Amino acid sequence: MIVLVGGEKGGTGKTTLATNLAAMRAGAGGDVLLVDTDRQGSASFWGAVRDEEDGLAPVPCVQVFGKGVSRQVTDLAGRYSDVVVDAGGRDSVELRSAMVVADRLFVPVQASQFDVWTLEQVDGLVEQVQAINPSLRASVVFNRASTHPRVREAEEAEALVAEFEHLDLAGVVVRDRIAYRRAASEGRGVAEVPEPDAKAVSEMEQWYGAVFGGA
Numbered sequence: 001m002i003v004l005v006g007g008e009k010g011g012t013g014k015t016t017l018a019t020n021l022a023a024m025r026a027g028a029g030g031d032v033l034l035v036d037t038d039r040q041g042s043a044s045f046w047g048a049v050r051d052e053e054d055g056l057a058p059v060p061c062v063q064v065f066g067k068g069v070s071r072q073v074t075d076l077a078g079r080y081s082d083v084v085v086d087a088g089g090r091d092s093v094e095l096r097s098a099m100v101v102a103d104r105l106f107v108p109v110q111a112s113q114f115d116v117w118t119l120e121q122v123d124g125l126v127e128q129v130q131a132i133n134p135s136l137r138a139s140v141v142f143n144r145a146s147t148h149p150r151v152r153e154a155e156e157a158e159a160l161v162a163e164f165e166h167l168d169l170a171g172v173v174v175r176d177r178i179a180y181r182r183a184a185s186e187g188r189g190v191a192e193v194p195e196p197d198a199k200a201v202s203e204m205e206q207w208y209g210a211v212f213g214g215a
């Protein structure tokens with residue numbers, strides 16, 4: 001399966017979700033490749049840090065840029081069971097090119113900064129790409145939602161997503177937790193650090209389940 005984590009906004013958690021997903025898939029014995037199409041290279045950096053650590057399931061990682069992303073990702077998907085693509089910061093050639101060949105697009109959205117205009121752009125882009133890749137399914141994942149029980153922003157944002165014809169809800173709400181930043185800096189998934197944050201681990205299990213289900 002080709003899983004793309006992308007969107008039209010920077011800093012929403014694409015790399016966090018892509019790297020955790022790849023780490024969990026590898027940890028479960030999966031044959032997964034992480035593809036970094038972002039010239040900032042944060043997923044590749046995570047992969048390089050991970051390589052230096054002992055005792056972690058290896059996550060091979062490659063960088064692919066430009067219009068050739070479709071062709072190269074298709075080729076790589078023939079060599080790995082699963083390919084997780086971390087798309088660049090914003091609307092980019094790489095994002096569009098990867099969408100053409102992806103099975104699933106997941107769009108992280110910060111519930112606290114819910115931006116209808118940006119999501120409209122993504123919805124329109126999905127519509128265009130579905131003309132070429134009709135099986136593409138695009139789903140919104142909420143990230144960095146408040147951990148405060150009285151703040152209901154994720155629930156409110158869910159209602160807004162229902163307005164978009166080409167986007168659905170992944171049913172995943174990831175909250176703002178230091179555990180995500182800590183694990184990332186060590187090239188790990190949140191479950192792979194000493195004394196894992198059980199809530200973050202549970203959120204990432206929910207995320208993994210939304211992507212791979214029982215597979």
Ligand SMILES: Nc1ncnc2c1ncn2[C@@H]1O[C@H](COP(=O)(O)OP(=O)(O)OP(=O)(O)O)[C@@H](O)[C@H]1O
Nearest residue numbers: 010011012013014015016089144175176177180181
């Ligand atoms: N749920 C979370 N809780 C706390 N921090 C988070 C969470 N998700 C992401 N972050 C932090 O927010 C910052 C941006 O996240 P990340 O790099 O995953 O976003 P991105 O969408 O890949 O950004 P870019 O568009 O620059 O590629 C990082 O420092 C990351 O550690």
Ligand SMILES: [Mg+2]
Nearest residue numbers: 014015038042
């Ligand atoms: Mg990133």
